[in-house]
Amino acid sequence: MDFDLTDEQRMLADSIGRLVTDSYGDFEQRKAYRADPRGWSPANWSGYAEMGLLGLPFAEEDGGFGGGPVETMLVFEAFGRGLVVEPYLATVVLGGGLLKRAGTAAQRATLIPEIAGGGLTLAFAHQERQARHDLHDVATTARPDGTGWRLDGAKGVVLHGDTAGRLIVSARTAGARRDREGISLFLLDPATHGVTRRGYATQDGLRAAEVVLDGVLLPADALLGPEGGALPLIEWVVDEAQAAICAEALGAMEVLRDLTVDYLKQRTQFGQAIGNFQALQHRAADMLVATEQARSMAMYAAMMVQESDASARRVALSAAKALVARLADQLGKDAVQLHGGIAMTEEYKAGHYFKRLAILAGLFGDMDHHLRVVVAAGGLPEAA
Amino acid sequence: MDFDLTDEQRMLADSIGRLVTDSYGDFEQRKAYRADPRGWSPANWSGYAEMGLLGLPFAEEDGGFGGGPVETMLVFEAFGRGLVVEPYLATVVLGGGLLKRAGTAAQRATLIPEIAGGGLTLAFAHQERQARHDLHDVATTARPDGTGWRLDGAKGVVLHGDTAGRLIVSARTAGARRDREGISLFLLDPATHGVTRRGYATQDGLRAAEVVLDGVLLPADALLGPEGGALPLIEWVVDEAQAAICAEALGAMEVLRDLTVDYLKQRTQFGQAIGNFQALQHRAADMLVATEQARSMAMYAAMMVQESDASARRVALSAAKALVARLADQLGKDAVQLHGGIAMTEEYKAGHYFKRLAILAGLFGDMDHHLRVVVAAGGLPEAA
């Protein structure tokens, strides 16, 4: 049993922390990044590349740094602290996670160095409107067409899909809409004829896109991974994304807790700092309890995402997500309430943390959904 | 729309309030009543008879006073305030409710004056161990035997079944264990051969019994109400009991709230009354909010129990019970917590209110059960 970081991990955490403080320490900077037509900062992206973050989870032989879930946790906790807007989850965790596991040697050799170098971003176009939180619910079809494929369908709320240089699209090569078998992945250039993207801002200040695929013709080698057998891989990568989200929520919760405590110390009312009022003190104390419980669950998620038994892994990640979502929701609401009106304003930071937490809580399945997964499994997996 | 009591109702409430204060105002009295072998006070019972409470809900032509659910609500709120231990729910609401609706003229003419006069108590032996909260789950059988009936089965947690002068027993005259049709009621003397009762104290200081029916032979006229068609009647009477329970819980909650507020004013710690601490003040405020919400739901229950549409009635009563159970549970726990150790002692009143509330919350179905009824119905019934 070991809860210490290695020296390398500690150095990584320090470096990312400094980088995020430099680029996001002044909240006005974030507004400027969002004002870029991309919705994020190419300069920051280059910075991440220089620090090696964009190649972090890829194997060294593919041009990466061989980082694991703990490293990803450290990155996302820092990103959560800064409310970072760059497409790291979309590119490195989701897109990169699929690519590194399903890509052929040729695909990996071409694309991973490009990603690690900052020249290429990815997005994972999977979510469909009817599916809600069910990863196996895919109506988009990929039919054999000559030697290649023809894709038809629509994907929604594709994180950073508007600016991605490549899309990884899930489509059904066999089976019915809700079958677990028959789902395949395709790697495609969004400039391909028949692909329409409509990008938009999201409620938390990031970006996403609707993607329509209308008779998109792809060559045979656009297939990424096993034909019809992509679901376990998708589930694994989405679990990795959940672990990252737990860590990101933790970082955001900690900042929001500290903002709130500072505000309670500074704000005076009825002739004294409102932090003197015991009812507010106790809610601040509950915020500390919540962040510590969230930290434990983010660590649990990072450790359990490596679990070889897929069903145990899925249940553990759902447990982590359910609790982090509940804690993030309560802490976000309490932070706004304890601040009062100021947290309702666009100018002040706190409301943005609250909004990001509200969106993170629902990303890839909300609390109810993930609790149901745990309930259906009869409870948490037994420890090894 | 009218939320006023009539003058008669107000007078009734005042009289019961005085009676309960006289007989239960000193908590030591209650201990003495419980020490009686019956577990309750025959003297109090006579007092209720003298005041007309024991004939309250019966029709005047049957020897009663024609009171309705509002009168019952007033009685039970007062009983809740006193933590009254007498078998009023068992005798008047449950037994009496069945008797007045299902009894023949002869049965009513014989028994109701006896009940109203205080000479006879009843108990409703319905609950079975496998049924839990499902009123239609009856395994006890009643088979034709000569001109009469033969009953076999076991009934559990029969409220005040140990001292009742007559039992009303549900048994299946047709159908399978969980059929809605085929349930009948029988009126019997517990001294009948084949009836075994095992009485015991309950966790809240009242009494109940296990009743075993082993080849109990009854005459034909022991049948109470329509053969095989008793379920709607049972549901109605249990709904009336739920309305009474909501009112009783309200009364107990109000006393427990006031006890807690008084304690906060008197108890000093760290050199001041603990009622000066804002975190405790806010929880006391929440106790006031809870009692007001519970009062509204007790009134809702009293009004909706008269609803002619049985399914609307059942959903409304489940809604009332679910919320009152939730509020009672939270208030009871908070009251103990705010008191601290003293509320953990058998000597002091508060813990007894807490325990009674905990038991009332689960009586005839717990919060989860009743919420499920509301959910299954798609929500609350529309107002007329």
Added chain:
Amino acid sequence: MDLRYTPDEIAFRDDLRKFFRSEIPLPIRRKVSEGRALAREDYVTSQRILHARGLATPNWPVAWGGQDWTPVQRYIYVEELQAAAVPQPLGFNVNMVGPVIATFGSEAQKQRFLPATANLDIWWAQGFSEPGAGSDLASLKTTAKRDGDDFILNGQKTWTTLGQYADWIFCLVRTDATVRKQQGISFILADMKTPGISVRPIITIDGGHEVNEVFFDDVRVPAENLVGELNKGWDYAKFLLSNERIGIARIGMTKERLARVKRLAQETPAGEGMVWDDPDFRRRLAWSEIELKALEITQMRVVAAQRSKASDKPDPSSSILKIKGSEIQQQSTQLLMDVAGPYAMPRPDREEEGLNLPSVGPDWADAAAPLFFNYRKVSIYGGSNEIQRNIIAKAFLGL
């Protein structure tokens, strides 16, 4: 004791119900129902239709356009208005400055302001809150100094709701700094076009422009704009704030929203079926409905107590209605956001994208998250829920 309305009350309710649904334009009511911001014209249109029928200011003195309704009728009016998603007549006009002028104003002030206020010819803003005051309203710092026939105002107000549309503002100002803070406050009216008044928008986290800061920089206001007596403003403010207990919990509105949430849940696909098939969702919705039912009866009890004139002693009902009402309103917006699911996320910038594009998700879904964000305010404003708990503990429990 009877939950049901009398036949007269039913007739009254049905009349209002019909009027609201047939006369107030549907596009306006749809905006209210979806929780979208209304344009100035929407408020004006709606209020003038109501006023033409005597339905804009029922709580005013009959002489000034009020209705001599029973408490139950007033209750029915508010509930039906909200249930039909009719914009409430502008509160600053009809519940706040109107009653104050009608009660404490001079005859000249009544003649000048009341008819225009009722018809929304004058749009009023409320100048109470100040930065740094928050829940401690009486610590306000904006000053009014007498100078000949004028007062000169200096200071800053904030959280001025819809102040961007205002023609006039009613303000609490400090006219005596030497006495206890509540005793040196006056109630004064100012034309928003007066030189020295400037308005700065506050954009809220939902992206909306609903509130403002209002700055007073040597603003010269005629002394005749003082309402009532000098230094009695705190009394008028208390009168005004206690004026309208009915409606504080917004029960009719929440009922309407919960019914809409239910309808949308039944129409929104989720995996094998619809969101409605999810028992956890329905359980949470059922709790909101049940709690709302209890609160509705609590409110009816307050109404009944008003009728039976037993309401002279202070009671904690406003605080209870505020606490539970705000909690259930917030639950309702949470449920709506949950129905939207992933499509609560898009926040397309219509300006940038082009206004003719269809909505990204279901056409109601983009309003869900902003409404959820926006509604955090309801447990903060008008005396935060913490302040309400203080009031209950101190004033009613004696702690």
Added chain:
Amino acid sequence: MDLRYTPDEIAFRDDLRKFFRSEIPLPIRRKVSEGRALAREDYVTSQRILHARGLATPNWPVAWGGQDWTPVQRYIYVEELQAAAVPQPLGFNVNMVGPVIATFGSEAQKQRFLPATANLDIWWAQGFSEPGAGSDLASLKTTAKRDGDDFILNGQKTWTTLGQYADWIFCLVRTDATVRKQQGISFILADMKTPGISVRPIITIDGGHEVNEVFFDDVRVPAENLVGELNKGWDYAKFLLSNERIGIARIGMTKERLARVKRLAQETPAGEGMVWDDPDFRRRLAWSEIELKALEITQMRVVAAQRSKASDKPDPSSSILKIKGSEIQQQSTQLLMDVAGPYAMPRPDREEEGLNLPSVGPDWADAAAPLFFNYRKVSIYGGSNEIQRNIIAKAFLGL
């Protein structure tokens, strides 16, 4: 970072697991599992079995029978002990007075008391709480006045857990009333048989006799029974109370209880099926399991921090473990009561009924409600959860 134990730790765990389950009598462990009161002999039997293997006082100095374990080993020990439903070695002996005597006592005191304390030849009671003091422990009023070679004790202690079994009692007493309240307190030992000591049972709402009042009426105690220095008792009390952070949350015990709740729910009929088939029940159980998992990792982090010696600065972990640990323990007793359903109600008086009757409901069910009632204490004692929140707010958040 790794959740898993090392092979050595696994071997250590497996040894303990086997020992606990094979050597501690099953009837005793079953009582613990069902949450029933233990007899004095149960504690003694169990502790002597443990002590014979060096497992009763692992946290003591090795010279006095302790084990030189790593923090992870100590953690495993506590978890396995609880998971096997082994009675904890008597806390008053092994976590409280034992370490105080070992650290601050005289050599004579060590010789006299430590072996007997470890083997439960002496049963100790704790004389800290007083009526009227509650969470403000330092305001205690029991006095010890020097008189020749003795101290004379007068006053009253309360909430003295299992005091009815005690041979000796360790007390905090006031030896100087002229200084700040924390500075005039001493730590003294008294034989319960000393004239002037009387014990009155406190029956709790679960019907149990677990706590007592202890009265001191001119009780003459030899001065050699003073531990450490005069007027330093508060320091020893703080040492004692901070002594054992691991185990405060009782995670192993709650895990065992939740597993049992799950098993019973799978066996208890409810309508068509079993209680286990009720999704609402399972949802609540799942939340408890999940929260417990998070708390378990929080506790492991505390253990890890102890190992890495980074734990010298104060941290809020004890308060967090206390708050969440007590909440989840209470949830577990609520769940058990819910499984019992209607059969949580019977409370047969075995004395009156005759002890040979079978249980009224399922044989475990009559213990469910008393346990639920009894466990309200866990958020009250040892510094109520309100006090814990004060500590977090003041000491760690600087509020």
